[in-house]
Amino acid sequence: VSLEAGIFQIFRTEQFCSVPAAGRSMQLLLPTAETAPFPESHDPETCSPQAYLEYYIFPVLLPGLAELLHRAEEEKCFEKTRTKFIASDFLTEWLYNKNPKRKDEPFTELFSIPFVKDWLKDHPRPPIPLSYLLSEEEASIIIQSFWRGYRVRCDSEVQELRQWQKQLREEKNIAETVKEFWAKQEAR
Numbered sequence: 001v002s003l004e005a006g007i008f009q010i011f012r013t014e015q016f017c018s019v020p021a022a023g024r025s026m027q028l029l030l031p032t033a034e035t036a037p038f039p040e041s042h043d044p045e046t047c048s049p050q051a052y053l054e055y056y057i058f059p060v061l062l063p064g065l066a067e068l069l070h071r072a073e074e075e076k077c078f079e080k081t082r083t084k085f086i087a088s089d090f091l092t093e094w095l096y097n098k099n100p101k102r103k104d105e106p107f108t109e110l111f112s113i114p115f116v117k118d119w120l121k122d123h124p125r126p127p128i129p130l131s132y133l134l135s136e137e138e139a140s141i142i143i144q145s146f147w148r149g150y151r152v153r154c155d156s157e158v159q160e161l162r163q164w165q166k167q168l169r170e171e172k173n174i175a176e177t178v179k180e181f182w183a184k185q186e187a188r
Contacts, residue, residue, distance in 0.1 A: 064094045084132040092116065 042051045068091050072078065075085040093110040096102070110116055131139065152158055168174075 060095070060098070064091055064098065067094055082132060084128060 042055050044052060044056055047055070068087055071090055072085060072087065075083055077083050077085050077087075089110050093108075093113070096113050097107055102108075111120070134142070153162070
């Protein structure tokens with residue numbers, strides 16, 4: 001028996017391929033319900049690791065992975081090398097909210113999940129780089145404004161003005177003048 005046939009032998013296709021984008025390739029790997037009998041039930045405490053994976057892990061995890069792929073496609077992760085989308089965060093949030101034990105509870109965001117809060121207390125994340133958070137349009141506006149500012153600062157008249165302001169600051173000691181001004185204001 002090949003590896004694929006052994007792993008997917010007892011799965012029903014409709015269990016985890018209800019997502020419309022599951023294409024012909026997924027259907028070829030997975031047998032239909034008629035060809036693979038689905039046994040009654042397995043005790044999670046006594047069943048084999050393979051049975052535990054097949055009956056308790058994969059039916060929950062595979063729809064989450066399918067949803068993860070759809071979200072990654074929406075976030076254009078397959079087009080760009082750097083994005084703000086973090087797959088493990090999405091999957092954690094999805095699995096937590098789809099947990100049958102939380103059936104009637106409202107949606108919980110990732111950073112509001114109790115075990116995530118506890119983990120982040122001990123292991124804080126570095127800030128997300130601005131390049132991940134900006135859209136291409138926002139980034140292009142920032143780059144263009146920086147370039148325009150640079151070109152203006154290179155102008156000889158602007159350079160002359162900046163030199164004059166620098167000399168004025170050094171000669172007049174503006175910081176001391178400001179301190180004197182506020183001392184007079186407070187004395188009133």
